[in-house]
Amino acid sequence: GAVVSQHPSRVICKSGTSVKIECRSLDFQATTMFWYRQFPKKSLMLMATSNEGSKATYEQGVEKDKFLINHASLTLSTLTVTSAHPEDSSFYICSARGPSGGNYGYTFGSGTRLTVV
Amino acid sequence: AQSVTQPDIHITVSEGASLELRCNYSYGATPYLFWYVQSPGQGLQLLLKYFSGDTLVQGIKGFEAEFKRSQSSFNLRKPSVHWSDAAEYFCAVTTGSSTLGRLYFGRGTQLTVWP
Numbered sequence: 001g002a003v004v005s006q007h008p009s010r011v012i013c014k015s016g017t018s019v020k021i022e023c024r025s026l027d028f029q030a031t032t033m034f035w036y037r038q039f040p041k042k043s044l045m046l047m048a049t050s051n052e053g054s055k056a057t058y059e060q061g062v063e064k065d066k067f068l069i070n071h072a073s074l075t076l077s078t079l080t081v082t083s084a085h086p087e088d089s090s091f092y093i094c095s096a097r098g099p100s101g102g103n104y105g106y107t108f109g110s111g112t113r114l115t116v117v
Numbered sequence: 118a119q120s121v122t123q124p125d126i127h128i129t130v131s132e133g134a135s136l137e138l139r140c141n142y143s144y145g146a147t148p149y150l151f152w153y154v155q156s157p158g159q160g161l162q163l164l165l166k167y168f169s170g171d172t173l174v175q176g177i178k179g180f181e182a183e184f185k186r187s188q189s190s191f192n193l194r195k196p197s198v199h200w201s202d203a204a205e206y207f208c209a210v211t212t213g214s215s216t217l218g219r220l221y222f223g224r225g226t227q228l229t230v231w232p
Contacts, residue, residue: 004160006160034219034220041227042224042225043207043222043223043224043225044161044207044222046219046220049219091158093160093161095161095220105151105163105166106151106163106220107163108153108160108161108162109160110159110160111158111159111160113158
């Protein structure tokens with residue numbers, strides 16, 4: 001089945017530094033990648049949607065300069081949290097959609113726990 | 118606007134008991150519906166999905182769900198719960214087109230299973 005590999009699974013960084021999270025589709029081409037943020041005991045909040053080769057579309061209230069998304073290839077998308085602060089600490093999850101949406105549906109990465117100290 | 122309602126924040130059942138998790142959606146067009154399960158610190162795993170056809174959908178781990186258009190519902194059921202089913206369950210909906218749009222999630226239902 002379709003697999004999305006997300007790394008790192010956990011990361012601790014100092015306030016003011018940047019952190020990059022990678023999501024790779026291992027056995028299919030991900031034409032669209034969705035990036036979510038999840039707060040403790042809460043549902044998933046969509047941050048942005050990116051299509052391969054295009055600029056990401058950010059949801060209202062999400063700072064595009066802080067959360068940089070790159071989707072340069074059909075198998076790799078990255079989320080970079082720039083100048084991270086403690087309030088950016090959260091669980092981040094990517095979800096890839098293949099070209100045949102009906103067949104592939106959505107495949108989720110295993111998530112990244114970001115802690116900013 | 119699209120929305121998904123999971124009215125139960127937390128459900129507790131005994132192992133071996135039956136389970137039903139409720140999901141109602143609000144969407145003008147034909148919905149594509151999903152149920153996902155999330156273990157602590159993990160991503161989401163697809164349990165089942167409904168796109169069209171038979172309104173009773175079978176999924177993995179013995180789960181099933183029934184789409185009822187008249188009630189705008191897509192409730193998840195399992196006849197006999199196992200302790201390993203304890204997790205967070207999310208219902209989600211998207212557009213019913215050849216190219217799937219973004220998912221809209223419910224707030225989730227936390228399932229606790231007593232031994």
